[in-house]
Amino acid sequence: MEQLVRVKYCKDGPIAYISHLNLAQVFTRALRRANIPVVISSGFNPRFRISFGPPLPLGISSTSEYLDIRLKEEIKVEELTERLNLVLPQGLKILQAKTIPSSADSLVKVIDRASYVITLKIKEKLLDSAAKNQEDELRKLKQEIEKNNKRFLNLDEINVEKQTKNGIKRVDIKSSILDIKVQNFKSPILKLSLEIRIGQQGNLNPRYVVKAWISNFANNFDIIQICRDGLYVKGEEVI
Numbered sequence: 001m002e003q004l005v006r007v008k009y010c011k012d013g014p015i016a017y018i019s020h021l022n023l024a025q026v027f028t029r030a031l032r033r034a035n036i037p038v039v040i041s042s043g044f045n046p047r048f049r050i051s052f053g054p055p056l057p058l059g060i061s062s063t064s065e066y067l068d069i070r071l072k073e074e075i076k077v078e079e080l081t082e083r084l085n086l087v088l089p090q091g092l093k094i095l096q097a098k099t100i101p102s103s104a105d106s107l108v109k110v111i112d113r114a115s116y117v118i119t120l121k122i123k124e125k126l127l128d129s130a131a132k133n134q135e136d137e138l139r140k141l142k143q144e145i146e147k148n149n150k151r152f153l154n155l156d157e158i159n160v161e162k163q164t165k166n167g168i169k170r171v172d173i174k175s176s177i178l179d180i181k182v183q184n185f186k187s188p189i190l191k192l193s194l195e196i197r198i199g200q201q202g203n204l205n206p207r208y209v210v211k212a213w214i215s216n217f218a219n220n221f222d223i224i225q226i227c228r229d230g231l232y233v234k235g236e237e238v239i
Contacts, residue, residue: 015091
């Protein structure tokens with residue numbers, strides 16, 4: 001009897017720079033090496049019956065990616081997890097697996113929201129190292145960051161330049177941004193939490209949001225890291 005398994009995995013380190021297409025090849029090889037009985041499609045170009053969630057932009061890490069694997073026969077999800085983790089390359093790790101109904105909708109069809117943790121570094125010119133009271137300076141800076149963030153969210157339009165097949169196009173991304181807020185601030189590191197719409201209505205690269213946010217703050221921050229930490233279906237995590 002066939003079994004459909006939904007897998008949650010993380011993607012970190014240098015492997016964050018491989019493309020979505022190459023990622024599919026990595027998992028295909030790993031499934032072969034682990035001797036997992038995956039259903040193979042029929043036709044001229046047979047493939048493993050695996051399907052991924054919304055693509056992760058190149059260079060962005062994640063602690064919450066998903067993959068559906070259709071198996072020829074039933075296997076314990078704990079065994080599948082263990083066997084795959086033994087052969088996956090560094091940077092990829094299965095975190096959780098769950099059997100789902102064979103008729104379940106695809107990940108791309110149901111996932112509608114993504115969350116990210118944005119790590120920024122304040123440029124030196126914002127920090128006055130000669131200030132007599134560093135605590136006061138940092139408190140004022142935090143207040144300014146919070147004020148700037150509210151101003152950013154209240155903008156009527158947030159226009160960015162996107163590279164398309166037909167060249168550079170100016171696009172308003174305001175409707176795709178659900179929320180952005182300060183998660184943690186410990187000078188010189190600022191962490192933001194970002195939530196955006198994703199899925200069938202489009203896959204907005206979070207870099208566009210972050211660059212727009214930084215430009216709204218006179219470009220006084222550098223991007224250190226962007227990490228996707230959640231994918232959701234109607235407000236609930238996929239697994």
